Amino acid sequence: MVERDELEKLAELVIKKKKVDEVELRISHSDSSLTRFANSRIHQNVAQESTSVSIRAIKGKRVGSAGVTNLDEKYVLSCLRNAEKIAGLQPEDPNFKGLPEPKEIKRAAKKYSEETAKHPPEDKANMVSNMINYADKRGVDRIYGALATVDSSIFIANSNNVSCWDKFSRADLSTTVIADWDKDRGFGRGEACSGDIKNIDHMNVIEKAVDKGLNNLDTVSVDPGEYTVILEPMAVNSLVLYLSMMGFSAKAVQEQRSFMNGKFGDRIMDERINIVDDAYDINTLGYNFDFEGMPKQRVDMIKDGIANAVVYDTYTAGKEEDKESTGHALPMPSSMSPFPLNPIMEGGDSSVQEMIDETDKGILITRFNYCGIIHPVKSIVTGLTRDGTWLIENGEVKDPVKNLRFTQNLLDAFDSVDLIGKQQELFSMGYIAGHVLCPALKISEFNFTGGTEF
Amino acid sequence: MHAGANMQELVEYGVHKMDDLGPDYADIRISDISKQNISVKNGSVESIKDDISRGLGVRILNGGWGFASTSDLTKTGIDVAIHRAMKIAKASAMATSKVELAEIDIHHDKYVSEFKKDPFQEPLEEKLELLLEAEKRLKVDDAIKVTNATLLAWRFKKWFASTEGANIEQDIIQCGAGVNVTASDGNDVQKRSYPNSFGGVFHSEGYEFIESLELIENAERVGKEAVELLDAKQCPSGDMDLILDPGQLALQIHESCGHPTELDRVLGTEASYAGTSFMTPDMLNELKYGSKIVDLVNDATAPKGLGTFGYDDEGVKARKVDLVRNGLFVGYQSSREDAARLGVEVSGNMRAQGWINLPLVRMNNINLEPGDWSREEIIEETKEGVIMDTIKSWSIDDKRLNFQFGTEIGYLVKDGEIKQMIKNPTYTGITYEFWRNCNAIAGEDEWKMHGFPNCGKGEPPQSMRVGHGCAPARFRGIRVGVGKW
Numbered sequence: 047m048v049e050r051d052e053l054e055k056l057a058e059l060v061i062k063k064k065k066v067d068e069v070e071l072r073i074s075h076s077d078s079s080l081t082r083f084a085n086s087r088i089h090q091n092v093a094q095e096s097t098s099v100s101i102r103a104i105k106g107k108r109v110g111s112a113g114v115t116n117l118d119e120k121y122v123l124s125c126l127r128n129a130e131k132i133a134g135l136q137p138e139d140p141n142f143k144g145l146p147e148p149k150e151i152k153r154a155a156k157k158y159s160e161e162t163a164k165h166p167p168e169d170k171a172n173m174v175s176n177m178i179n180y181a182d183k184r185g186v187d188r189i190y191g192a193l194a195t196v197d198s199s200i201f202i203a204n205s206n207n208v209s210c211w212d213k214f215s216r217a218d219l220s221t222t223v224i225a226d227w228d229k230d231r232g233f234g235r236g237e238a239c240s241g242d243i244k245n246i247d248h249m250n251v252i253e254k255a256v257d258k259g260l261n262n263l264d265t266v267s268v269d270p271g272e273y274t275v276i277l278e279p280m281a282v283n284s285l286v287l288y289l290s291m292m293g294f295s296a297k298a299v300q301e302q303r304s305f306m307n308g309k310f311g312d313r314i315m316d317e318r319i320n321i322v323d324d325a326y327d328i329n330t331l332g333y334n335f336d337f338e339g340m341p342k343q344r345v346d347m348i349k350d351g352i353a354n355a356v357v358y359d360t361y362t363a364g365k366e367e368d369k370e371s372t373g374h375a376l377p378m379p380s381s382m383s384p385f386p387l388n389p390i391m392e393g394g395d396s397s398v399q400e401m402i403d404e405t406d407k408g409i410l411i412t413r414f415n416y417c418g419i420i421h422p423v424k425s426i427v428t429g430l431t432r433d434g435t436w437l438i439e440n441g442e443v444k445d446p447v448k449n450l451r452f453t454q455n456l457l458d459a460f461d462s463v464d465l466i467g468k469q470q471e472l473f474s475m476g477y478i479a480g481h482v483l484c485p486a487l488k489i490s491e492f493n494f495t496g497g498t499e500f
Numbered sequence: 501m502h503a504g505a506n507m508q509e510l511v512e513y514g515v516h517k518m519d520d521l522g523p524d525y526a527d528i529r530i531s532d533i534s535k536q537n538i539s540v541k542n543g544s545v546e547s548i549k550d551d552i553s554r555g556l557g558v559r560i561l562n563g564g565w566g567f568a569s570t571s572d573l574t575k576t577g578i579d580v581a582i583h584r585a586m587k588i589a590k591a592s593a594m595a596t597s598k599v600e601l602a603e604i605d606i607h608h609d610k611y612v613s614e615f616k617k618d619p620f621q622e623p624l625e626e627k628l629e630l631l632l633e634a635e636k637r638l639k640v641d642d643a644i645k646v647t648n649a650t651l652l653a654w655r656f657k658k659w660f661a662s663t664e665g666a667n668i669e670q671d672i673i674q675c676g677a678g679v680n681v682t683a684s685d686g687n688d689v690q691k692r693s694y695p696n697s698f699g700g701v702f703h704s705e706g707y708e709f710i711e712s713l714e715l716i717e718n719a720e721r722v723g724k725e726a727v728e729l730l731d732a733k734q735c736p737s738g739d740m741d742l743i744l745d746p747g748q749l750a751l752q753i754h755e756s757c758g759h760p761t762e763l764d765r766v767l768g769t770e771a772s773y774a775g776t777s778f779m780t781p782d783m784l785n786e787l788k789y790g791s792k793i794v795d796l797v798n799d800a801t802a803p804k805g806l807g808t809f810g811y812d813d814e815g816v817k818a819r820k821v822d823l824v825r826n827g828l829f830v831g832y833q834s835s836r837e838d839a840a841r842l843g844v845e846v847s848g849n850m851r852a853q854g855w856i857n858l859p860l861v862r863m864n865n866i867n868l869e870p871g872d873w874s875r876e877e878i879i880e881e882t883k884e885g886v887i888m889d890t891i892k893s894w895s896i897d898d899k900r901l902n903f904q905f906g907t908e909i910g911y912l913v914k915d916g917e918i919k920q921m922i923k924n925p926t927y928t929g930i931t932y933e934f935w936r937n938c939n940a941i942a943g944e945d946e947w948k949m950h951g952f953p954n955c956g957k958g959e960p961p962q963s964m965r966v967g968h969g970c971a972p973a974r975f976r977g978i979r980v981g982v983g984k985w
Contacts, residue, residue, distance in 0.1 A: 079588075082959055083595070084769040091592040092567040093584045094856050094960065096555065111549035115571040125552075132548045135624045137632070139544035167566075167591035175595045190772035192959045222772040230780075301646045302684040379547025381539060415775070418895035420906050421924060423689045426983060428904050430897045432775075451895075451902055451928070453983035476961055495982050496928055498902035499778075 057203035068104035070204040080194040081170040103129035107138040143364035151341040159242040162215040163197030177252040191221030202339035212333045217243040225259035234258030235433035258434040262446040274408035275492040279471035282484045284414040292422040296362035305425040309353040315460035317351040323386035342373035359384035387480035394466025401488040408438040425456040451496040464488040514578045515661040523562040527662035530556045531855035534655040555855035560585045564592025569856045602840040611810025613672040615706030619653035637719035638681040641727045646682035666815035676702030683726035690729035694722045702951040703804045735925040737981030741885030750950035750968035756931040758866040760900035763832040775898025787829040790935030796824040800864035805967030806951030807864035816848035853962040865967035871941025875972040880916040887911040904928040942971035
């Protein structure tokens with residue numbers, strides 16, 4: 047990792063050498079390692095180290111961007127000149143209000159874990175071996191998955207005196223088991239995500255996955271239709287992520303493609319649903335500022351079931367009266383920015399077992415696979431169940447079910463929530479330090495439109 | 501020193517260093533990737549960014565696999581990466597089984613993709629002028645809320661060497677562009693794109709391909725279609741004949757033939773992430789995948805495809821391999837390791853997104869070969885059906901059996917004629933049932949090469965550029981109009 051003072055010197059040089067009105071420098075560094083296992087053996091094992099430099103050059107209301115993967119002054123200055131050249135060749139964007147001014151950034155209570163950042167491949171191999179041995183002893187044929195650790199940092203500076211640096215660490219473990227390989231059945235899943243490898247209880251993860259796999263052998267078909275469902279946190283994670291993609295960005299609202307359009311102040315979900323974006327929550331992970339160097343603010347997107355707010359970067363804030371960035375810019379330029387990188391669905395007071403106990407007839411779902419947005423304004427999403435789905439009858443988990451396809455208006459689903467889990471779980475979005483924190487849910491009406499053969 | 505000569509020197513340095521360590525196998529790949537991304541939106545430039553990404557990855561097999569990558573393109577950087585990869589390979593050996601690699605011909609070669617105009621040499625002003633004019637012409641009505649035109653270009657320079665003696669240099673140019681528009685009347689939102697959604701269509705060609713797309717000439721039509729969709733009839737629900745134009749059929753091929761014939765998925769190495777496949781080895785040369793007119797090929801030699809190259813990232817020379825012939829499942833996409841495990845032909849499908857990534861089995865160009873119909877004949881001989889075009893949504897299960905797709909636009913066909921536009925078209929099915937119901941494929945004249953720059957796979961995730969050539973085709977008795985609206 048490059049030290050902060052070296053990066054600040056580079057920023058001073060870029061700002062001093064600029065030939066345009068404003069300039070922004072963003073330097074990302076990532077050193078990650080990932081051990082992947084399949085068929086109960088390690089088959090891919092990688093270490094990836096990269097440094098990338100991005101420069102935005104501002105000439106009036108024109109923005110040019112360029113990037114390079116080298117910190118050498120010669121390459122960085124060449125990158126600056128290229129960004130300046132690009133800025134000079136384009137028409138003005140009247141909506142661009144300039145780079146942001148510095149704002150106070152508070153530090154989150156989260157701790158960076160050196161042990162996670164430097165977690166060696168031998169330790170990963172040992173953890174994976176333990177999981178393989180455990181599954182083998184329980185009679186599971188094969189296990190699959192990945193154990194990853196990430197050490198990343200970000201430095202952002204601009205010619206308006208913004209200068210900030212932060213780092214974070216993360217450990218991720220996911221595993222899928224196939225209990226009966228010959229008959230291609232017995233799928234089960236376990237996951238864990240934390241800022242510290244010490245919090246990854248790999249034996250608990252494999253135990254959960256094995257339990258699911260061994261209880262998922264003789265699947266039965268269920269007719270499509272409306273069912274009460276109990277969604278474990280892994281499944282709720284997908285729905286919260288797709289809600290975020292469809293509706294919680296100011297850009298989506300400004301482009302009139304959000305389900306929040308025309309509904310601010312209206313109740314659009316059950317009144318017990320609260321979804322916030324809060325990078326400072328002790329249970330989530332991420333940087334303290336966004337990719338323009340603006341402090342991340344808590345935004346209550348859904349408050350007591352009411353469409354309350356969306357997230358902004360400086361550009362989208364500049365397009366509206368009396369709006370400021372909420373600290374949700376993605377690496378610029380970006381067609382996706384702004385975006386809530388730390389969505390949190392607040393927990394309730396039920397356990398999954400209590401949800402099962404109180405269900406006469408329903409379906410218990412581990413997670414969803416390959417969701418797709420059918421209509422963002424109507425919040426219609428489709429996807430399939432995966433790695434463990436069971437019928438619930440009279441308060442008991444019964445037969446495992448062949449995977450089902452849902453096609454569902456998510457606002458309707460969140461409006462028919464019966465129970466909310468008290469325990470939240472953390473999931474990585476898989477890109478740019480984004481994480482979802484969410485509980486389990488019991489939903490009274492969920493629409494399945496088809497099924498598959500396994 | 502010339503940059504290329506320097507890179508050549510570095511790969512030779514790296515491969516000799518690794519050879520000295522005596523691994524079972526090792527290779528080094530240096531990449532110098534240039535990317536230009538331009539987007540104009542609502543009359544302004546949304547973004548213009550030029551990226552240069554340079555670095556190297558080393559892959560070592562020493563009892564187990566180890567891979568390390570770095571952006572430090574020096575001999576010291578290579579030494580550190582080799583040390584890391586070797587350490588990782590030893591750790592892998594703690595929990596692995598014996599790895600064998602299928603034999604391949606060893607090449608010393610240089611490959612340059614075909615192009616007339618280097619998109620990076622075309623003046624930026626001209627590219628902007630094209631996009632701004634096309635984008636302006638999309639705005640045909642007040643209901644249009646977002647107008648957008650985009651252009652992407654890449655240049656991949658790669659140097660590859662292996663301890664088996666391979667030494668390959670490649671220089672590949674790819675680009676594409678598109679326009680899209682969002683219309684809203686306050687109650688509904690509809691989108692149209694040309695020549696396809698998600699940025700358009702991309703080829704291994706030069707700027708001449710972007711010029712051939714005629715973005716400006718098509719913009720007004722695309723804008724009008726978006727507005728018309730707001731008042732169009734909802735797609736009906738039921739079983740009927742489905743005619744897919746290439747703008748959607750390309751994705752159908754991608755999801756329901758491309759992914760399930762990836763041998764790494766079949767052998768389980770993607771089971772925890774992307775999933776597995778229903779096309780298991782016992783079905784090879786047995787499974788009736790489609791009707792007799794269905795021929796699907798994996799072809800890295802197809803002209804202009806986004807998955808066209810000289811050599812894959814294991815040094816395997818580009819080739820054409822049958823996946824489905826006369827409807828019968830006959831082949832896989834494979835790596836050297838997977839091919840050796842199953843005893844099948846190496847297909848040359850190992851590719852990495854960039855220097856930072858480990859190569860994986862990725863689609864090259866998965867093409868549906870042309871039939872002997874014309875689109876007009878297909879429509880004329882359809883009693884009741886729906887035409888669908890342009891990707892909007894997609895979802896498929898983790899064995900690639902149950903799929904559901906949505907397209908931007910559709911048309912009802914009745915008694916051999918197109919009757920009216922419909923909105924929110926969706927269809928669903930089971931892969932082999934769907935392809936077995938393919939009863940008409942248009943011919944070579946209407947065959948188009950589509951390309952997607954964003955096929956996701958692997959952990960850490962990688963995004964790959966893949967090609968899909970096809971002509972319009974018809975499928976009998978497909979369930980359309982899924983869900984509540």
